[in-house]
Structure formats: structure tokens, C-alpha cells
Amino acid sequence: MRVISVPHAFNEEELFVDLRPSLDCPLFLKCEGFNFAGSVKLKAATEMVEAAEQDGTLTPGSVLVESSSGNLGVALSVIAASKGYRFICVTDPRCNLATRLMMEALGSTVHVITDRHVPGGFLAARLAYVQELCEADDRCVWLSQYTNPGNWKAHYRSTAPAIARGFPALDVLFVGAGTTGTLMGCARYFRHWHRPVKIIAVDSAGSVTFGGAPGRRMLPGLGMSVPPPLLDRSLVDEAVIVEEPDSIRTCRSLARRGFLFGGSTGTVVSGAKDWLARHQEPGLTAVAIAPDLGERYLDTVYQANWVQALYGDDAGPQRPGRGPGRPDLLTDP
Structure with a gap:
């Protein structure tokens, strides 16, 4: 039994989801939303x-x-x-x-x-x-989360060590890039770990973080409209850019399997799936960090009218390859 007296004393650190049965993707998802704030x-x-x-x-x-x-x-x-x-x-x-x-x-x-x-x-x-x-x-x-070193130190001290304990044979880690606090904390930790780990940043299309052109971004969380001061690009092996309709499709695909995640998580998983599809190495151990849960996105990501108004058919039914017996997103009940 665990008893706490302040809400920030509790965070579930050891929960991972194996996405192979749900998405046919060799990826483990570290769930960071199980605390009293609902996010990493x-x-x-x-x-x-x-x-x-x-x-x-x-x-x-x-x-x-x-x-x-x-x-x-x-x-x-x-x-x-x-x-x-x-x-x-x-x-x-x-x-x-x-x-x-x-x-x-x-x-x-x-x-x-x-x-x-x-x-x-x-x-x-x-x-x-x-x-x-x-x-x-x-x-x-x-506190200035965009420049405060405490932003990345929190993940150097907690998030990354928890992943290392759970996956001592880790090969690839996918981390969403917003302020880049989570990304930099994990990257710094694994840069000096006992075995090489490839750090893949996942960013939203329309973000300028990795040199892209600024554009419309409607999903809160990932992406920046100014270069993030905390970012050290030398610690990132590669950046994957995800279009928002792909983030939404991934969120809704996971929800159809009972996993209700937030928009940032949909972006990270979508980017990880794309990268893994292009790097099909036998025995690769890959982990992605899920920053949040989905309850706060019920009137956006999971609301068909909102999605249709902003993205039209771009975020409509899932593309071919969804698998037998799976519902079409947005169109099936």
C-alpha cells in the first residue's frame, strides 16, 4: 500500500504497452499519463x-x-x-x-x-x-519551461533510468519534441549509457524546431514556432516529422483497441511506426514515450466534426493495410 499527502508525490513510472498486438508494430510505449496531472x-x-x-x-x-x-x-x-x-x-x-x-x-x-x-x-x-x-x-x-534546465533534468533523473531498467537491450528511443525537455533529458542519459541507443525525435509538421517552415498546428503539445533554447541537436540522431492527420488517425486507431491517448502520443507513435517501417531490423528493441492520455481531447481529436472541419478527408478513414475486421476511422461507429 502506498500513501501520499501531496499529489506530485505519485507517478506511475513502470507502465509500458506492447503495441505489437494493437498496431502490428514492434514498439513498446512508456505511459506517462498516470499521475494527478495526467501527463509527463x-x-x-x-x-x-x-x-x-x-x-x-x-x-x-x-x-x-x-x-x-x-x-x-x-x-x-x-x-x-x-x-x-x-x-x-x-x-x-x-x-x-x-x-x-x-x-x-x-x-x-x-x-x-x-x-x-x-x-x-x-x-x-x-x-x-x-x-x-x-x-x-x-x-x-x-519558471520558463523553455529555458529552465530543470525541464530536462527531471527526465535525466527519472524517465530515462526507468526505461533503462525495463529495457536493458534498448536500441531506439522515440521522444516527442516540444520544449525538448523530455528529449534532452533522455538523450543526455543514454549518450553515456553502457550501450549505444539511437535517439529519434518526433516533431509536428509546421514546427520550426528542426529547420522546417512554420505552419498551422492545431494539436497542442509538440512543436514550436520559435527554436527551443534547450535543444542540443548533436544529441539527436534523427528527426521524424508527422502531419497532424496522421497523429489523429493513430490516436483513433489506438482508441479502437481500448487505449485512449492524447494528441502528442498519437504523433510520437505515428512517427515511430513510420521510422520502424523504414528500418526493419530483426530483433530491434524500440521504446516510445507517450506524454499524455486522451480524455482532454474528446472534443478535438476524438470529435468527428472538429476533425472534419480542420482537416477534411485528410484525417478520414485509415489508409489501406488496416487489417481484417478493423473499423474505418471516423466513418464506422
């Missing part, structure tokens, strides 16, 4: 908050402020509620309604930026507003 971001949030408390930046009476597309905002809301801090999350219209409601239920203030900056898009506008808040009130403390 609870680790980074805890690391950054506790480091700020230890160095005296964050004190009683401080007001936490952060820019987030959703998951980190929920994680900081959980911690702020537990520790008695006020928290202001600055987000944009892509943040799921369920995510915004969850932050507000936890007592946080959510400010939605509606005008995007060019260049830099919504992210640049969010960051500008956060800076305005900090300049206007010296109680405000901005």
Missing part, C-alpha cells in the same frame, strides 16, 4: 518548482506564471494548489477546453492569448504577455 509534464513542473524554492526564487506569497499549451499548465496547477501558490497560465486558443476547465477547477487563472505575433506565432505572443506580468508585479515568478 508533472515531472518537469515538480523539478522546476522545487529548484526555485531551494534557491529562494519562489517564496510564500509568490505568484507563479507560465506559458503553456496545456499539460504543463495543468501540472503547475496541481502543484500550486498543493503548495498554496497562485498560478496564472498564459495559453492560446489551441488549448483544449477540458484542459482550461481543469486548471480553473484547481484554482488557477487562465489567460488566453487570441492575437498571434509574426514571426513567432501564439508562442511569441504568450511569452510577451508573461514578461508584461512579471514587469508589472514583482511577486510574479516565471
